[in-house]
Amino acid sequence: MVATAEDLNAYLARQDAKSLLRFLTCGSVDDGKSTLIGRLLYEAQALYDDQLAGLADESRRDGTRGEELDYALLLDGLAAEREQGITIDVAYRFFSTEKRKFIVADTPGHEQYTRNMVTGASTADLAIILVDARKGLLPQTRRHSYIASLLGIREVVLAVNKMDLADYDEAVFSAIRDDYLALAAQLELPNVTAIPLSAVNGDNVVAKSTAMPWFSGTPLLPFLETVAPGSDGNAEQPFRFPVQWVNRPSRDFRGYTGTVVSGHVKVGDTVRAQPSGRETTVERIVSWHEDLSSAEVGQSITLTLADEVDISRGDVISAAADPAEVADQFEATLVWMGEKPMLPGRSYRLKLATSEAMATVKPLKHRIDINSLQNAPARRLDMNDIGVVNLELDRRVAFEPYAGNRDLGGFVLIDRITNATVAAGMLQFALRRSQNVHWQALDIDKKAHSSIKDQRPCALWFTGLSGSGKSTIANALQRRLHSLGHHTYLLDGDNVRHGLNKDLGFTDADRVENIRRVAEVGKLMVDAGLITLISFISPFRSERHMARALFEDGEFLEIYVNTPLAVAEERDVKGLYAKARRGELKNFTGIDSPYEPPRNPDIVIDTVEQSADAAAEKLLAELSARGMLAIDS
Amino acid sequence: MLTHLDRLEAESIHIFREVVAGVKKPVLLYSVGKDSTVMLHLARKAFYPAPPPFPMMHIDSTWEFRDMYAMRARMAEESGMELIVHSNPDAIAENVNPFTHGSEVHSHMWGTTGLKQALAKHQFDAAFGGGRRDEEKARAKERILSFRNEQQRWDPKAQRPELWSLYNTAKRAGESFRAFPLSNWTEQDIWQYIYREQIPIVPLYLAAERPVVERDGTLIVVDDDRMPLRDGEQPEMRSVRFRTLGCYPLTGATESQATTLEAVIQETLLAVSSERQGRVIDRDGGASMEKKKQEGYF
Numbered sequence: 001m002v003a004t005a006e007d008l009n010a011y012l013a014r015q016d017a018k019s020l021l022r023f024l025t026c027g028s029v030d031d032g033k034s035t036l037i038g039r040l041l042y043e044a045q046a047l048y049d050d051q052l053a054g055l056a057d058e059s060r061r062d063g064t065r066g067e068e069l070d071y072a073l074l075l076d077g078l079a080a081e082r083e084q085g086i087t088i089d090v091a092y093r094f095f096s097t098e099k100r101k102f103i104v105a106d107t108p109g110h111e112q113y114t115r116n117m118v119t120g121a122s123t124a125d126l127a128i129i130l131v132d133a134r135k136g137l138l139p140q141t142r143r144h145s146y147i148a149s150l151l152g153i154r155e156v157v158l159a160v161n162k163m164d165l166a167d168y169d170e171a172v173f174s175a176i177r178d179d180y181l182a183l184a185a186q187l188e189l190p191n192v193t194a195i196p197l198s199a200v201n202g203d204n205v206v207a208k209s210t211a212m213p214w215f216s217g218t219p220l221l222p223f224l225e226t227v228a229p230g231s232d233g234n235a236e237q238p239f240r241f242p243v244q245w246v247n248r249p250s251r252d253f254r255g256y257t258g259t260v261v262s263g264h265v266k267v268g269d270t271v272r273a274q275p276s277g278r279e280t281t282v283e284r285i286v287s288w289h290e291d292l293s294s295a296e297v298g299q300s301i302t303l304t305l306a307d308e309v310d311i312s313r314g315d316v317i318s319a320a321a322d323p324a325e326v327a328d329q330f331e332a333t334l335v336w337m338g339e340k341p342m343l344p345g346r347s348y349r350l351k352l353a354t355s356e357a358m359a360t361v362k363p364l365k366h367r368i369d370i371n372s373l374q375n376a377p378a379r380r381l382d383m384n385d386i387g388v389v390n391l392e393l394d395r396r397v398a399f400e401p402y403a404g405n406r407d408l409g410g411f412v413l414i415d416r417i418t419n420a421t422v423a424a425g426m427l428q429f430a431l432r433r434s435q436n437v438h439w440q441a442l443d444i445d446k447k448a449h450s451s452i453k454d455q456r457p458c459a460l461w462f463t464g465l466s467g468s469g470k471s472t473i474a475n476a477l478q479r480r481l482h483s484l485g486h487h488t489y490l491l492d493g494d495n496v497r498h499g500l501n502k503d504l505g506f507t508d509a510d511r512v513e514n515i516r517r518v519a520e521v522g523k524l525m526v527d528a529g530l531i532t533l534i535s536f537i538s539p540f541r542s543e544r545h546m547a548r549a550l551f552e553d554g555e556f557l558e559i560y561v562n563t564p565l566a567v568a569e570e571r572d573v574k575g576l577y578a579k580a581r582r583g584e585l586k587n588f589t590g591i592d593s594p595y596e597p598p599r600n601p602d603i604v605i606d607t608v609e610q611s612a613d614a615a616a617e618k619l620l621a622e623l624s625a626r627g628m629l630a631i632d633s
Numbered sequence: 634m635l636t637h638l639d640r641l642e643a644e645s646i647h648i649f650r651e652v653v654a655g656v657k658k659p660v661l662l663y664s665v666g667k668d669s670t671v672m673l674h675l676a677r678k679a680f681y682p683a684p685p686p687f688p689m690m691h692i693d694s695t696w697e698f699r700d701m702y703a704m705r706a707r708m709a710e711e712s713g714m715e716l717i718v719h720s721n722p723d724a725i726a727e728n729v730n731p732f733t734h735g736s737e738v739h740s741h742m743w744g745t746t747g748l749k750q751a752l753a754k755h756q757f758d759a760a761f762g763g764g765r766r767d768e769e770k771a772r773a774k775e776r777i778l779s780f781r782n783e784q785q786r787w788d789p790k791a792q793r794p795e796l797w798s799l800y801n802t803a804k805r806a807g808e809s810f811r812a813f814p815l816s817n818w819t820e821q822d823i824w825q826y827i828y829r830e831q832i833p834i835v836p837l838y839l840a841a842e843r844p845v846v847e848r849d850g851t852l853i854v855v856d857d858d859r860m861p862l863r864d865g866e867q868p869e870m871r872s873v874r875f876r877t878l879g880c881y882p883l884t885g886a887t888e889s890q891a892t893t894l895e896a897v898i899q900e901t902l903l904a905v906s907s908e909r910q911g912r913v914i915d916r917d918g919g920a921s922m923e924k925k926k927q928e929g930y931f
């Protein structure tokens with residue numbers, strides 16, 4: 001140990017130079033998780049004598065292992081749990097070895113599991129996935145691994161425990177390992193290390209197990225001591241600094257405090273304030289008692305800038321040459337943690353790094369079935385559900401996709417009424433990016449057109465009597481879509497007859513040709529990636545059928561604007577019904593030419609009950625629910 | 634690359650600033666002990682060159698070591714922060730003390746009740762405390778930002794999930810938070826940090842000859858003449874130091890020759906019993922700490 005003051009300095013320097021690894025343990029109940037962590041604490045000598053004495057007492061009284069130490073008891077925390085014999089939350093444990101400091105997040109496997117594990121995983125560099133050697137991979141194993149991958153954990157240890165109950169058999173271990181590697185590949189978990197263990201007996205926990213001479217890998221603790229912690233990966237990224245607080249002790253000092261979440265900064269660097277976009281240079285990096293010349297990822301510092309730039313909490317100061325993205329609409333993955341379900345259209349407080357905004361989910365694209373990993377349709381998310389959503393914010397924020405930067409891509413949603421934290425979210429990408437930098441103009445097909453517009457093109461075919469409200473509704477809908485940044489075009493019957501179809505009359509044959517031409521033009525426009533609104537009386541089923549056949553499945557939506565003749569005639573906006581009744585207009589639909597209502601319209605609009613604007617909102621919601629307003633990744 | 638102490642320091646500073654940005658009226662609970670001392674140091678760093686934008690508050694049982702009062706005055710002066718001292722007036726009126734009332738009533742009245750009174754009186758909506766998760770099993774599960782209802786109670790089953798480094802500071806009027814910037818520190822980290830930063834600490838942490846009586850297996854330093862001696866008790870001078878500080882009649886000393894910070898750290902590294910063993914109060918009943926926390930004890 002340490003003998004002199006000289007040695008002590010050297011010792012302290014060594015202690016201080018230790019790196020930190022944060023890891024998470026996951027397993028089903030009784031896989032031996034508590035025993036394993038307890039064992040690690042014990043082996044790392046993180047326990048004091050009085051704790052050990054307490055453990056020996058408790059093991060005899062409450063333990064499951066007779067006279068032996070029951071390491072699992074070390075992890076008991078709350079009295080309520082002790083009574084129920086379960087662990088109910090995330091607990092953090094600390095130990096250190098000669099090489100490293102460790103923080104272990106222990107998350108138990110019960111109903112709240114997803115929520116707890118996501119919480120623990122949000123700050124972890126590595127996950128230990130426990131499997132009982134006798135049981136092999138369970139549905140839970142898949143779930144835990146999926147969450148680890150979702151939360152961006154790059155290192156996974158597959159701990160095959162209770163090898164003592166499987167005769168320390170290599171074949172058992174190899175089979176489980178191979179199963180797991182297949183799963184990891186599917187989940188894109190890059191680094192998996194499988195270790196056969198017996199947590200109770202200590203095999204391969206600290207030292208190589210003599211019972212498993214066939215295992216040539218590293219035992220668990222030495223592995224944890226040497227694996228590269230993922231958290232310093234942000235060092236290579238461009239400089240990002242979310243502003244926490246504006247420090248203004250006097251008129252001559254204005255500093256911006258925060259933590260460097262990626263990259264580094266030096267005095268004189270050109271930086272950009274985001275979202276405003278104003279640029280300036282770093283004047284000073286202020287820290288306690290002395291200024292710094294540079295600062296790196298992880299440091300909490302205070303910056304002063306050369307120019308007066310209006311910056312407040314929530315802004316991000318970035319490398320000017322390589323700034324963060326700024327957006328107000330995102331695709332994101334949500335893990336729902338609230339007691340009450342998430343409903344699309346409701347707004348929540350979003351907290352991302354130091355910024356806050358109101359966020360609305362529109363739409364919920366799908367839920368992810370955590371057992372099958374398949375997408376499942378959903379109208380809401382319940383507690384512990386995971387879903388992919390589009391998020392609309394009330395203001396623009398600087399961000400990074402979660403996969404590249406946890407600090408600028410991970411967010412929480414807060415209920416506005418209860419103030420509870422109801423979701424953890426990961427930003428995937430911005431929707432409607434103004435420029436798509438990485439776009440390669442190679443093969444400009446419909447998909448390409450559509451992707452640059454970030455919408456799924458479609459033909460919205462409005463059919464109904466003259467005066468039913470088709471054009472008014474189509475017009476209102478187009479205005480809404482346009483204001484949301486969508487690319488649209490409205491083909492209106494009357495307008496088309498002024499040009500393209502001015503050679504056509506109102507005989508049945510001309511009506512058919514009229515529709516054919518319009519359908520073809522509509523098809524071209526859909527090919528160009530547009531949300532195309534087509535507003536034509538189109539009285540005959542067969543031509544509407546013909547029009548539909550020109551489009552791909554799901555691309556053509558027949559919208560029946562259902563207004564009774566009496567109502568349309570009473571409105572008679574253009575005075576046509578009166579004319580037709582007077583016999584001044586021949587072949588007028590509904591009077592002396594038939595209207596065949598659709599048998600299976602995609603959407604029916606009742607104009608008696610709702611206004612044109614309400615109808616437009618309903619259609620907008622329908623489009624959104626059908627995923628037309630954004631592209632699936 | 635940052636060392637683990639740099640990382641712990643940065644995380645604590647981040648927490649101080651987040652809480653200050655998110656609440657209206659925070660306060661630093663300052664008990665003069667080593668964790669409080671580290672907290673004060675971190676708070677000053679977090680807001681430098683401004684002084685921390687909150688007062689420091691001492692819940693004073695009137696039974697603390699004289700050295701602690703001296704230190705308190707010095708730190709208030711040095712930091713430029715407002716110092717609030719609160720002693721439970723009911724406890725003063727009833728002359729509550731560990732000898733006639735027992736340790737449980739004593740610490741409940743001065744500590745738990747005193748703290749609640751002070752927070753309510755000044756309408757603080759966030760209180761920074763020096764709790765660490767390595768101190769006690771129940772603490773391992775507490776959040777960094779711990780929500781308290783209008784009655785200042787902690788509900789271990791209704792904690793807000795804490796993700797990444799995001800702290801949900803939303804609350805209604807009357808509700809409050811306890812914030813624990815040292816959550817991820819261990820006792821060893823605290824000592825190393827004090828050493829690295831050369832933070833002044835109360836001399837009681839260093840060994841010195843002090844008048845000691847041995848009572849129920851615990852070494853008690855007779856710090857003033859208010860302590861009634863039992864039959865046969867005769868204070869004798871022994872070289873002792875403290876690992877944790879509180880009311881002197883309730884705080885056990887350890888025999889030690891460690892008269893310098895270096896020596897203390899050296900002893901701590903070889904420590905054979907965990908910190909709270911020195912606190913008489915924690916031994917009343919198995920899950921006592923958790924019970925006290927639910928009631929509002931820090």
Ligand SMILES: Nc1nc2c(ncn2[C@@H]2O[C@H](COP(=O)(O)OP(=O)(O)O)[C@@H](O)[C@H]2O)c(=O)[nH]1
Pocket residue numbers: 027028029030031032033034035036064065072161162163164165197198199200201
């Ligand atoms: N035979 C054997 N039993 C084990 C092993 N690890 C844990 N156990 C036992 O399995 C049971 C559940 O362990 P525990 O650690 O409480 O599981 P947890 O629910 O995952 O935390 C206990 O009875 C342990 O003693 C092992 O490696 N071998």
